[in-house]
Amino acid sequence: MNLQTFRENAWNGLWKQNTGLVQLLGLCPILAVSTSVVNAVSLGLATVVVMAVSNFAVASLRNFIPYEIRIPVFILIIAALTTVVDLAFNAYLHDLYLVLGIFIPLIVTNCIVLARVEAYAAKNDPVASTVDGIMMGLGLVWLLGVLGGIRELVGSGTLFSGIEMVIPGLSPLSVFGDDYPGFLIGVLPPGAFFALGCLIALSNRIRMRAAAGKPARPASDSEGPAPASAAP
Template sequence: MTPQQFRDISYNGLWKQNTGLAQLLGLCPILAISTSMVNAVSLGLATILVMAMSNLAVSALRNFIPYEIRIPVFVLIIAALVTVVDLALNAFLHDLYLVLGIFIPLIVTNCIVLARVEAYAAKNDPLTSTVDGIMMGLGLVWVLALLGGIRELLGAGTLFSGIEMIIPGLSAWNVFGDDYPGFLIAILPPGAFFALGCLIAAFNAINANLAARARRRPPPSAQAAESPTAEPAATS
């Protein structure tokens, strides 16, 4: 993998083709589990692990999987890896496992995972496919973290609620103090739609601003011609 390939894959996963803001995939877990930052990030990290391993496995086996049955085989591979993650969470982070509940097994049906396996891993080498899975997962994680943080902060006035399930001894940060009454709608389903809609609007506005700035910027050839240090063209 060249450095340019790594930059392109990273930019696509983290921003340009962001699964939560650009492609709008996996909205069910994004909206349902983002009531707190810890819950949202935990599900996102589990999704990263599944995406990286499934991309690696499918890419390594792509030449041995008949085209006609590729989708059932891909789903079978993803289901096996999700089962491993599910059992590991149950064994080592049982309290968090109980909170995330059905959303860990539902990673099997998450269209984010299957879409990247079909669109990228089945056509590229294992290394770049694994990096693509990680970057696409990281793009989902930062959206989940931001969405969960906004909803938790407005709804309960805290951040990192439930962190003690992962790191014993730590506790939630009470940002607004004990007298904060809370904004109930922020942690209810309508709040998830409002918050995500605001994030998508901000994402589109930033992209529109970047596109407008790129259109106003002169092309490299024009910049070179206007440069005072540019050497005159040689004459025959």
């Protein structure tokens, strides 16, 4: 994989084809676990691991997998990796594991993972596929982090609530002080839709301004000279 391919994969995953802002895939975990930064980022990082390793495995085995049974085989690989991640959370981050609950095993059914395996890893080499999985996953992580931060800040006035489950001894930040009454809709399901809608609108606005600022591409020589205007 050359540098240009790496840049394209990174740009596509982090921004251009961001799974949450552009493709709108995996909205169930995005909306469900984004009540805090810690919960959201933790699930996002678990998804990164599954995406990277599953992309590598599928790209390595793609020439040996019959086309007719590729989807069941892909799901089997993803399910095996998700089980490993699920058991690792249970063993080493048990408190966080109890909070995330069913959403770790549900990585198996996440459209993001299967979509990248089918669309990219099944057609490209292992290195490029692994980079694609990592970058697509990191695009999900930063979106989950921002969404979780907005909802946690609005809903409870704190940031990094539950950080002690990951790093013992640390405490969440109380941004608005102990007197902040909280805004309940921020941590309820409607708050997730409102916050994600605002992020999508902001993303579309940035893309439109960037597209408007690009100079028009000059006509190439292959298109021939411009037609002469008709004589009066």
